Amino acid sequence: MKVYLKTYGCQMNERDSEAVAGMLAARGYEITAQEEDADILIFNTCSVRDQAERKAIGKIGILTRLKRRKPDIYIGIMGCMAQNRGQALLDELPHVDFVIGTGQLHRLPEILAGVIAQRHRELRVEEDHAVLTGMSTHFSRGNRISAYIAVTRGCNRFCSYCIVPYVRGREISREIADIKHEAIELVAQGVREIMLLGQNVAAFGLGGNINPPPPDVSPFADLLTELNDIPGLQRLRFTSPYPSYFNAKLIAAMAALPKVCHSLHLPLQSGSNAILRAMNRHYTAEQYLDIVGQLRRAIPDITFSTDIIVGFPGETETDFLATRRVMNEVGFDNAYIFKYSPRQGTVAATMLDQVPQQIKEERNHILLDDLNRRVAKHNAELRGQIVEVMVEGPSKRNCERWCGRTATNKMTIFDPAPGLEPGDLVQVKITRTTAMSLFGQLTATGGAPV
């Protein structure tokens, strides 16, 4: 049977879809990218915004016509919205055959087999820690050099705007040996870069304790150290860390380990201490800047990206200006700037002083303008320099040119040389830059000049 898998949302969802595809392929299902060819359609859904849920429900809703035409197909919903809405989805969408929440994904093949054998509808949303170890299979779509590994699941922090702790459950971590085993297998399949994933990834191994550990304790640093030793692995990245876990041990490990990339996604959310408090974020703007300063002193070429919410309930012009000031002070090289939208089921959705949409739009524009100007300037400073790039392959816009990323996560476009392969590390001399990309010429491939 052919399975079509559609993924909404974050990298964790992409990772889960990859694992589900891997488990199904191992049981003889064929994974197809063509929706119309599929016998089984599975939607891996996101709950972070109401809009994300509406989009998925809209898409799945119109499949009622397809099901009428082809009554033998199976339609399933998995992931965060499945966890969040459960039985309501089966009630609202009578053509859906199964709904499987985030804690049951490792059982998806056996649940699907039951649905097919008995032609019944199934709802499974129990939390089960076995999902952590049961999801290490990978499905490879062709030639790939990068892969995700989920190292923690769930979150205990309960930021007041966020639905994740309710749909992904309490924070749990895998064992280092188990993660290392998965990484070694991926490298044997040709993977050169691993992105470690967790909703609160730097809290790895702390047993769900939300209090930051002492300066010399960081199980996450121990994990990075173990993975750094894997022969053939070139680069390690991770996302998303909560700022408070960057202690002396973790910063020293990041600086000392050659495979840990010098680019860090460090969610700020707001530069106003009053708004951070209202968000239930347990750090101040000053503490955030202090962490950035420590990281910069230890890793001078590090680049930062972040998440920002504008228009959080109660955000005044002064609060907004504080965010703008902190953003400019850090000098982020990328930022995901969100206009706050209430998420049903969270504390912030019940807050009274909601900010008008027009003000959110204006604040969003101002921060985006600042960002674009700043990144264009940062990139221009790289003109004439030689940077190391991991080759990804032909550029999507112009397949005669190739692309790859620097360790600081800058997309770089260059003319290919004979024998170049995805995953190679090359040296590129930068000749032109924009706010989005660097352009240049190869000067060396794998140590050999071109």
Ligand code: SF4
């Ligand atoms: S730390 Fe991240 S995932 Fe956890 S509640 Fe806060 S925003 Fe959500």
